[in-house]
Amino acid sequence: MASSSSSWFALLLFVGLACTAANSNVLSAGYYEKTCPNVQGVVRSVMAHRVAGEPRMAPAVLRLFFHDCFVNGCDGSVLLDATPFSASEKDAEPNDSLTGFTVIDEIKSILEHDCPATVSCADVLALASRDAVALLGGPTWAVPLGRKDSRAAADPESTKNALPSPKDNLEELITMFAKHGLDASDMTALSGAHTVGMAKCESYRDRVYGIDNEHYIDPSFADARRQTCPLQEGPSDGKAPFDSQTPMRFDNAYYRDLTAHRGLLSSDQALYGGHGGMQDHLVEMYSTDGEAFARDFANAMVKMGNIPPPMGMPVEVRLHCSKVNY
Incomplete structure (x- = not known):
């Protein structure tokens, strides 16, 4: 039997070998078939x-995946806690309302045992995130696997700049997504x-009070949203569902809301906009064809999930999602 010191050395050697450079792996749905066949x-x-006990965890986990992939690729960096030597993406303004971390930690703990x-x-x-969508009645898809975890998080300012804003216009959104290889x-x-999911009052206040006058809003919808979102910021500021x-x-109710000018965020x-053109036609199609939306959403999620970390970024398989290996 190996001594405890030998076992500890072997573990350190394994962890050290696990630290590689980004972009060295090709993703595939069967990546863990031999090494961890029960992962899915x-x-x-x-x-x-977790979703049965607390349904809001489904949209929370889905949002985590989006906020991870848009900042230095899909590398688990959004899960890292701050340390005395490094910042956390969790502390950036767009991420201060993120939840669902405990769900990921619970899954990871079981997998570390198995x-x-x-x-x-x-x-x-x-x-x-795939299972979150399916549990809420949405589509499912084969997830390409083999990603590695970054050994550092982006700083709060870089994180904020990498994520779409609730006030972005169409051109800004298209530009933001194009940076990650995603088209309109x-x-x-x-x-x-x-x-x-839900949005904070501060994210939609300008829209429901007419401060954002670029996009028409259904008056009755605006009035309903004002009931939980006062014009003056205060402790009573409430959240509202994106899809009421x-x-x-x-489902595709989000797009039906858009065609009725009841979109929550600008x-x-x-x-x-209701003015015709390819963009409007696509929204109109999704508003009436839920299957087309489900198919295109699943395909786009795979495409987004393939966004890699920057070339050469140090990566590893973290033993704990909230901290790097030492």
């Missing part, structure tokens, strides 16, 4: 249990993630 079952089981130092936190997040059609389909019809069902309504 573990993720699905934990997600089903398949030590094998499944990356970035892959856990990719799988969990991908952007329109991915925006349908707002068929579930079926806020916890992953960046939502920016997708549809």
Whole structure:
């Protein structure tokens, strides 16, 4: 039997070897077939249990995946806590309301027991976001796997600049998504993630009070939203669902809201102006054809999930999602 010191040295050697450079792996759906064959079952089981007890965890996990991939690629960096030596993406203004971290930690803990130092936190997040959509009645898809976790998070300013703003116009949104290899059609389909979840009052205040006069808003909708979002900021500021019809069902109601000028955020309504053109036609199609939306959303999620970290970034398989290996 090996001594404890020898075992500890072996672990350190393994962790050291696990630190590689980004872009060295090709993603594939069968990446863990031999090394951790039950990974998808573990993720699905934990997600089903947690969402059954707290449904809001589904949109929360889905949002985590978006906010991870848009900042230095899908590398699990959004999960890292701050340290005395490094900042955390969690502390950036767009991320201060993120939740769902405990769900990812629970999945990772089980996988570390079953398949030590094998499944990356970035892959856990990719799988969990897919299952979050399916659990709310949306589509499912084969998730390419083999991502690695970054050993550092982006600073708060870089994080903020990398994420879309609730006040972005159509041109700004298209430019933002294009930086990640996603075209206007991908952007329109991915925006349908707002068929579930909530937004803070500060994100939609300008729209419902007419301060954003670029996009027409249905007056009755604006009045309803003002009831929980006072003009003056204060402790009573409330959240509102993106989709007031079926806020916890992953369907195409978001697009029906847009065609009725009932988009909650300015960046939502920016997708549809009612003036014709390719962009409006795409929103109109999704508003009447839920299957087309589900298909295009699934394809766009795979495409977004393939956004790699910057070339040469140090990566690893983290043993704990909130901190790097030492």
